[in-house]
Amino acid sequence: MPTRALVFDFDGTLADTESAVLRTWQETFRDHGVELPLEAWYAVIGTQHTTPAMFALLTEQVPGVDTEALRPLTKARVFELLETLGPRDGVVGYLEAAREHGLKLAVASSSSGAWVNPHLERLGIAGYFDAVCTGDRHAAKPRPDLYLAALDALGTSGGETIAFEDTPHGVTSAKAAGLTCVAVPNAITESLDFGAADVVLPSFTAKPLEALLTR
Incomplete structure (x- = not known):
């Protein structure tokens, strides 16, 4: 699919x-x-x-x-x-590649909209996303509600959608909602167990989005 x-x-x-x-x-x-x-x-x-x-x-x-x-x-x-934090290395490249491929994009975060939306604007990436689902409106991870809400907002199924996560709780949430999940741990979470993820990448620069789409 x-x-x-x-x-x-x-x-x-x-x-x-x-x-x-x-x-x-x-x-x-x-x-x-x-x-x-x-x-x-x-x-x-x-x-x-x-x-x-x-x-x-x-x-x-x-x-x-x-x-x-x-x-x-x-x-x-x-x-x-x-104040001086930008997107993780490679993130903008992934978002640009997704746009070129005509993919729909969403955010699914356990944090509140009051936290997520201003940061997306400050980071200069808010315009890429078709939907932003947050923990003040849906049950937080590791429950699947946020990802189910994102699928509903995008009009796609889990089998057509890839999730990107940095924590085991997030992976559990995405998999429970039926999505393929790519774990991209950061310096804080890289030592945790990501055995439930479908793919684990050390960074967004380690593999182009196209390689995941054809996997």
Whole structure:
């Protein structure tokens, strides 16, 4: 069955926002005299539970910490780190190649639209996408709802659509919705298990989109 559409995760896939978020949490924990266990981060990466999980863990390690006061500070630090961030290497090439092949494009992200859409605009890639499905409107990954919503918005089936993900939770979501899934881990997630993905690439520059379309 020919490929008619591509669906991309946002955080960590289109742009390496996860490095900035992880660094912010590591700094926050260290500011309170404790270390963030990476296994706790990996347990929630790619889901909608990162912020509450991190604050719960910090409260467990530092009883009485004022998490409400920390919320605007952590958010501001993330945006400070993201100011100069661009798309991951090779992403724009994939989007341009998809446009040349007449493929439909969507984003499926567990993050909110208030987070995803401004970043897509800032990165200069919002215009490529026919649909943006986010976690404030659909159940987050690893459930399949976001990918099912993307298929519905694009008018394609799972068998005609390739997903691009950077976390095992995301791969689980895409596969549960019936999509072929290409994992493109980043520096934060490259050590995780991507055995459920159909293809694993070290980067978007490792293989041209055309090679995936003819696979």
